[in-house]
Amino acid sequence: MLRLKLQQSSLISRDLLVPIVSVLLALLVGAIFILIVGENPLHAYKVLFLESFGSIRSIATTLQRATPLIFTGLAVAFAFRCGLFNIGAEGQLYVGAMAAAIVGITFTGLPKIIHLPMAIIAGMVAGGLWAAVPGLLKAKLGVHEVINTIMMNFIAFYLTDFLVTGPFHGGRWAPETDRIMPTAVLERLFVPTRLNTGIILAVVAIILVYIILWKTRTGYEIRAVGFNPTAAEYGGISVSKNIVLAMVLSGALASLAGVEQILGVHGRFIQRFSPDLGFMGIAVALLGKNHPVGVFFAAVLFGALRTGAAAMDRLTDVPRELVVIIQALIIMFVAADELTRRLIARRRKA
Template sequence: MSEQSVEEGNGRSSSWLRRIWNTTSVPVGAVLLAALIGAAILAISGANPLDAYAALIKGSFGDSAAVGRTLEKATPLIFSGLAVAFAFKAGLFNIGAQGQLLVGAIVAAYVGFSIEGLPAIIHAPLALIAGAAAGAIYGAFPGALKTYTGANEVITTIMLNYVAINLTDYLADGPWKDTTPGNVVARTPKIFDSAAIPFVGDIPIGFFIALLMAVITWWLLYKTTIGFEIRTVGLNPHAAKYAGIKVAFTVILTMTLSGLLAGMGGSIETQGIVGRYQPGFNANLGFDGITVALLGKTHPFGVIPAALLIGAMKAGSSQMQFSADVAKEITDVIMAFILFFVAADMIIRWILRTRAAEGEKITLSTGWGK
C-alpha cells in the first residue's frame, strides 16, 4: 500500500508510463518468450530460427504489400474475435462464430452476384448488411433455443457450425453455383464490382469497418444500458434477474449481436478479399476468433492488437515456408505459447517484477451457461 502511494506521488507522467508498462509488459513479454520457445523448436528440428523469423517478419511487415496482407488477414479475425468476446461478456460461449461467419459470407455473395445495376454506394452496404443479418439470425437461433428450451449454447453452436458447412456447401454446389463455362468446383459466381469493398492502396477498407465495429461494440458494452445489462447477466444471471433485467431477452440479444459481428466478418471476407463464396476459403476464421478474443482479454480494444498479431503471423507464414523452408504450423505453436503466457501472466510478472493492473485478471469459465 505505502509503496503504491509513493509511486503516485512521483508525478503524473511517471505513473502514466508505469501504467503503460504494466499493461503492455505482459503481452510483449509473452510474445518474446513464445518466440524463444518457437526458436528452440525450430533449432531442434534442424531449421534456422533467425532465417525463419526474418522471413516471417518480412512477409508480414516487410513492405506496404506485406502490411496490407497482414491487415487483410487481421480483418475477419477482428470480427470473429469481437463476436466471441461480446458473447463472453454475457457469460455465453459462442463456439458458433464459424457457422455465423460462413452464413454471412455466402449471403453477402448472393446479394453481390444476383443483383445487377445498383450503384456501389447502395450495393456494397446492402450486401454487407445482408450478410450481417444472416449471421445475426443464425446467432439468434441458439440464443432462442437456450432461452426457451434450455439447450446449452455450447452444444447447439457446435452443431450449427456443421449445419452451416453443409448448407453453404449445398448452396455453392447447387442453386447458387457458378455456371460459368468450364467451372467444375463448388463456388458462387463472382460478385459485381458494385458490391465489392475496395482497397485504398494496399489497405483493405474492410479493416477500417472492423475498427469502427470494435468502437461500436465497446460503446455498446460500456456506455449503454443494454451493455450494462449484458455484462450484469454475464457476471451473475440470478442477480440480474433479481434486479429486474430480462435475462431471456438479453441472452437472445447477445447471441444475435454476436452472430451479427461474425456474419459481418463473413460479408467483408466475401466482398473485400475473395470476391465470391467458395467452400473452404473461410475455414477456421471463426475458431480463430476464440483465440483472438481470449488473447485480447475479451475486451473490444484488446481484440484489435490480438487480431493484428495473429493476422501478421498468418500473413508471414507463407513467406517463411517459401524462403526459409519452415512448415507454417510453427506459427500455431508460437500462438499457443503467446496465449499461455498472456493468461499465465504471473510467470511474466514474476520475471519482470511488475504488478497487475486493477481488475485485469480474466475469468470466463464459470461453467457452461449457468
C-alpha cells in the same frame, strides 16, 4: 484477501502484461523448435517480422489477414461479455457470407451506395439470426450454447455446401458461385494486396462494440448478465432478453468476417473458403482479453504470423507450420494465465 486487493489495483497493467508475456514466451519456445530444425531463431524471426511489417505493402497484407479475425474475435469477445461462449462464429460467418453473396449476385442495376450496404446487411441479418437460435435455446430452455453453436456450425457448412453446388452454383466447374456484381464489391485499398475497405468496417466495428459495451444502457445490462445473472435479475434486467441480444449481435459481427471475405477478397462464394477464421476468433478474443482494442492487436498479430509464414518457409529451413505452433503456444500461455502470472511474479522477485 489483501493480496487480492493488490492485484486489483494493478489490474490494467496485468491485463496487458499476461498477453504480452505469453507472446514472448511462445516465441521463446518456438525458438527451440527452430534450433531443432537447425536454423538460427533470430534470423527466422527477422524474416518473419520483415515480411509482415517490413514495408507498407507487407503491413497492408498483414492488415488484410487481420480483418476477418477482428470480426470473429469481436464476435467471441462480445458474447463472452454476456457470459456466453460462442463457438459458432465459423457457421455464422458462412451463412453471412452466403447471404451477402446471394444479394451481391442477384441484384443488378443498383447503385453501389444501395447495393453494397444491402449485401453487408443481408450477411449480418443472416449471421445474427443463425446465432439467435442457440441464444433462444439457452434463454428459454437453458440448453448450453456451446453445444448448440457447434451443432449450428455443421448445419451452416452443409447448408452452404448445398447452396453453392446447387441453386447458386456458378458457371464454372468449381464449387463456387458466379462473381458478385461490381456494385457490391468492397474496394481494394492497396493493390496488389487484397486489403479492402473491410478493414474500415472492422475499425468501425471495434469502436461500436466499445461504445455499446461501456457507454450504453444495453452494454451495462449485457455485462451485468455476464458477471452475475442473479444480481442482474434483481436489478430488473431481463437475463433471457440480453442473452438473445448478445448472441444476435455476436452472430452479426461474426458474419462480417464472411462478408468481407466474399465482397472484398474472393468476389464470390467459394465452398469452405474459410481457413477456420471463426475458430481463430476464439483465440483472438482470448489473447485480446475480450476487449475490442485487445482484439485488434491480437488479430493483427495473428495476421502477421500468417503473412510472415510463407516468407519464412521460402527463405529459411523453417517450415511454415512453425507459425501454427507459435499460435498454439500463445493460446496455451494465455489460457494458463495463472501460470504465466507466476512466471512474471518470480521474475520480479528474483
